[in-house]
Amino acid sequence: MSNGPDDPHGRSGDGVEWRVVRSRRCEPCQAYLATYRRAVELGAAGGRVEMPAEMKARLREFLLSTLRDVK
Numbered sequence: 001m002s003n004g005p006d007d008p009h010g011r012s013g014d015g016v017e018w019r020v021v022r023s024r025r026c027e028p029c030q031a032y033l034a035t036y037r038r039a040v041e042l043g044a045a046g047g048r049v050e051m052p053a054e055m056k057a058r059l060r061e062f063l064l065s066t067l068r069d070v071k
Helices: 018-021 029-044 053-070
Strands: none
Touching: none
C-alpha cells in the first residue's frame, strides 16, 4: 500500500526517495510536484469557510447530548 503519491514514473511508496533524488533534475518530476503542490493549496484554500451560527449551535447540542448518553 502506498503511503504517499505515486511518482510520474509509475513507482509507488512514500515518495521521499524520488522527490529528493530525481526531482531536481527530472522535468516530469518537476511538473508533477508543481501540480501536486498546487492541488494541495487549492484544496486547503477552498475548505476555509466559516460555519454558520445555526450549524454551530446544532453541532454543539448534538455533541453534548451524545456525550451525556455515553456516560
